[in-house]
Amino acid sequence: MNEVTTADSSSHSARLCAACGMCCDGVLFHSVNLQKGDSPRHLASLGMKLRRNKGVEFFLQPCSMHSDSHSSCTCAIYDQRPMRCRLFNCKQLLAVDSRVATEAAAMEKIRDARKRVAEINEQINQLGESNLNRSLAHRVAHALTLQKGEERTPLHDRLDGAMIELEEVLDKEFRLSS
Numbered sequence: 001m002n003e004v005t006t007a008d009s010s011s012h013s014a015r016l017c018a019a020c021g022m023c024c025d026g027v028l029f030h031s032v033n034l035q036k037g038d039s040p041r042h043l044a045s046l047g048m049k050l051r052r053n054k055g056v057e058f059f060l061q062p063c064s065m066h067s068d069s070h071s072s073c074t075c076a077i078y079d080q081r082p083m084r085c086r087l088f089n090c091k092q093l094l095a096v097d098s099r100v101a102t103e104a105a106a107m108e109k110i111r112d113a114r115k116r117v118a119e120i121n122e123q124i125n126q127l128g129e130s131n132l133n134r135s136l137a138h139r140v141a142h143a144l145t146l147q148k149g150e151e152r153t154p155l156h157d158r159l160d161g162a163m164i165e166l167e168e169v170l171d172k173e174f175r176l177s178s
């Protein structure tokens with residue numbers, strides 16, 4: 001969802017975001033509100049699935065415009081993406097922009113987070129949760145909900161622990177404090 005500003009930042013942002021996609025695919029966020037300046041009608045005409053609650057238009061994550069093939073993330077409406085997507089720079093992009101971190105260090109953080117996400121997805125699948133249209137946190141919560149008569153297993157404990165650790169990583173390394 002990042003905004004690119006200079007030729008240099010555009011190249012490192014493009015590489016990092018292509019390898020990441022976590023602010024579009026339901027790992028970092030559940031939903032994204034449209035902002036002043038966004039045209040819901042235009043975005044809907046581009047194929048975005050918008051919702052409305054108490055006068056606020058928003059879309060759910062994973063975003064329907066996001067794709068991740070061969071480990072390269074893309075946005076189908078990049079040049080016309082919503083305002084929030086343009087303005088969002090995660091902590092890793094900000095750190096590289098301000099030269100607090102190198103691109104290689106940021107890429108390593110992205111790889112580590114994505115590895116954690118992949119492991120969590122494997123555990124979710126083993127627990128029978130297969131709805132890919134929900135955010136990762138919702139999928140984990142669903143996978144951890146015991147059905148009547150079902151007992152909690154070591155796999156539930158591992159998933160619970162892995163998700164707590166992932167959320168700590170996402171808060172520390174990617175999300176901005178509100």
Ligand code: SF4
Binds near residue numbers: 002016023088090174
């Ligand atoms: S979380 Fe950061 S690096 Fe990842 S896609 Fe979003 S802006 Fe790019």
Ligand code: SF4
Binds near residue numbers: 032064074
């Ligand atoms: S519109 Fe594009 S940039 Fe915004 S969340 Fe969806 S895929 Fe990401």
